[in-house]
Amino acid sequence: MKVIKRISYVVLAFCLLASQVLLPDFLPEAEAKSLKALREELAAIEQRYQENKDKQESTQAEIDRANQEVNRITKEKMQLEEDIQALKEEIDKLNTEIESKNEEIKDIISYYQISATGEDAYLEYVFMAADFTDFIYRFAIAEQLSDYNDSLIEEYESLIRQNQEKTEELSGKIIELDNKSKELESTINRLQNDLNTTIEGALDIETELKAIRENIANYEKTYKDYGCDENEDYAACLARHPDQLPPDTAFWRPVISGTVSSNYGMRTYVLNGKEVTEGHAGLDFAVPHNTNVYPIANGRVVAVFNKLSCGGNQVYIAHTVNGKKYTSGYMHLASIKVKVGDIVTKDSVIGLSGGVPSIETWDHCSTGGHVHLQIATGHYMIDYFLWSAYSSRTFNPREVVNAPGLRQKFSTRTQKF
Numbered sequence: 001m002k003v004i005k006r007i008s009y010v011v012l013a014f015c016l017l018a019s020q021v022l023l024p025d026f027l028p029e030a031e032a033k034s035l036k037a038l039r040e041e042l043a044a045i046e047q048r049y050q051e052n053k054d055k056q057e058s059t060q061a062e063i064d065r066a067n068q069e070v071n072r073i074t075k076e077k078m079q080l081e082e083d084i085q086a087l088k089e090e091i092d093k094l095n096t097e098i099e100s101k102n103e104e105i106k107d108i109i110s111y112y113q114i115s116a117t118g119e120d121a122y123l124e125y126v127f128m129a130a131d132f133t134d135f136i137y138r139f140a141i142a143e144q145l146s147d148y149n150d151s152l153i154e155e156y157e158s159l160i161r162q163n164q165e166k167t168e169e170l171s172g173k174i175i176e177l178d179n180k181s182k183e184l185e186s187t188i189n190r191l192q193n194d195l196n197t198t199i200e201g202a203l204d205i206e207t208e209l210k211a212i213r214e215n216i217a218n219y220e221k222t223y224k225d226y227g228c229d230e231n232e233d234y235a236a237c238l239a240r241h242p243d244q245l246p247p248d249t250a251f252w253r254p255v256i257s258g259t260v261s262s263n264y265g266m267r268t269y270v271l272n273g274k275e276v277t278e279g280h281a282g283l284d285f286a287v288p289h290n291t292n293v294y295p296i297a298n299g300r301v302v303a304v305f306n307k308l309s310c311g312g313n314q315v316y317i318a319h320t321v322n323g324k325k326y327t328s329g330y331m332h333l334a335s336i337k338v339k340v341g342d343i344v345t346k347d348s349v350i351g352l353s354g355g356v357p358s359i360e361t362w363d364h365c366s367t368g369g370h371v372h373l374q375i376a377t378g379h380y381m382i383d384y385f386l387w388s389a390y391s392s393r394t395f396n397p398r399e400v401v402n403a404p405g406l407r408q409k410f411s412t413r414t415q416k417f
Contacts, residue, residue: 282374312363
């Protein structure tokens, strides 16, 4: 999946809809509906899913093409770097040869000049005309060798200049390829974001559809067990048997003791060695690994997700507290002890805490052992199906759950702050 969009919570409700890049604008959410309506909604979602899947395949093909181009550029850069290295070696070789030729010519010229102009020899040449001709001859040879050396050095220096120009040209080409590669990487990241979402807890479309199908199968069983007509409102069917969604009058904390390690709202922290600034849609309770996690109120398990890349193992529970509908979410669990459809009380153990990167290696959005508590209005998977609808309805858990201040410890689930 690569890659996180940093957003202020003022617009989090809108930006979280980015998770619908995979599941875009399927259906407007509606409050509780009949089984027949739920089936129709699922059918519509599946139809849009297929349309969107085709788009995903097209996007993936574009990503593949971009990756192929990046690979080609990488190979070309490697070849250019080898060519540059060869040119540098050739320049060094030519410089060495220039230096060597200079020394050879100097030695030859010195030999001829010394043998022809040594003090004793010079006096002899002055008084012996026949030998003076030999002096001129030797001096001429030295001059010719010097001229030849100058010509050879000019040729070498010309080659060096050409190689240096070629090196600069290739270096410029590498810079161009680097820039193109960065553009492609940016394109790949953008396209990949069309296929994945990195918002904590966000679901991909196939995971979401699986959960919706599972819930509708449970609803079908409920309708059958209680003799409800498929056109009857689901909430009305449940109302006949209130034990299916036990009401409650208060919220409790999800763990017996711990520390609030992160508040709801904007936050900045270090994740995988990088500083991250993002909107945090819940409260984090720091606890030891494998600590019991409890529902914040009586309710019914409406969704369970396993090993999501951002949020890990997750449980969602629908509650009716003081006549109002809520859904609580519990993320970064090491293990899950409940299944969809289970009726739970505030004292039920729904899972054990996780979030330790070295243990829950699949969960890439956690820096240490904790439980992430997220609360939304309405009943997820009953009043509305889409996770994006759930995330857009989230609010600060402190509004209903009594929690201590940041980094403040608590030792019971009911301790007042």
